[in-house]
Amino acid sequence: DGGITQSPKYLFRKEGQNVTLSCEQNLNHDAMYWYRQDPGQGLRLIYYSQIVNDFQKGDIAEGYSVSREKKESFPLTVTSAQKNPTAFYLCASSIKLLRRLLDYTFGSGTRLTVV
């Protein structure tokens, strides 16, 4: 079955460390996204990528970095510059459909905690 795989499900990080969250999709979707979710809040866009080797900042990109070397993969690095990294991180991918214009699929998320 096609889908998006995020790993790990839970991640603990010490202050000052960089960590990388994995996101892999086998849906053949062109676009991929990273969202952050804080308690009681909706999702906020960190970065997105429309094609391989290209990506754009979203609303809250500071302290994060991404790469898109393969169509299937869009890893997110949370750097030590991110002041408050504890959050739930969701990866998504999308493809254009005739009716809905957009098929948006989410992964199951990574919960990052700074200890």
Added chain:
Amino acid sequence: AQKITQTQPGMFVQEKEAVTLDCTYDTSDPSYGLFWYKQPSSGEMIFLIYQGSYDQQNATEGRYSLNFQKARKSANLVISASQLGDSAMYFCAMREGSGGAGSYQLTFGKGTKLSVIP
């Protein structure tokens, strides 16, 4: 100004009853789409229903229907015959414009926590 507003932080509904979750949006783009997602406690986002700005009829998907009032910029989700498994967070989201092929950012509301009472 918020682009997506969900004014109900929490809602309760009796099992087998219908419930309406409110969503208002703000955009000046004539081409947009509205989505509703369900997020159970496990965290995954489950797509429920979609309404395009040019769609003539309100969207329906099984027990879910969207009450789309374009002039009022509202896109309320109606869940009929609520089930215990409907207890979750519900998010309204919007995409605007016609970005690059296959790439559309979604803007999310803050969500409504629905609790279904037996």
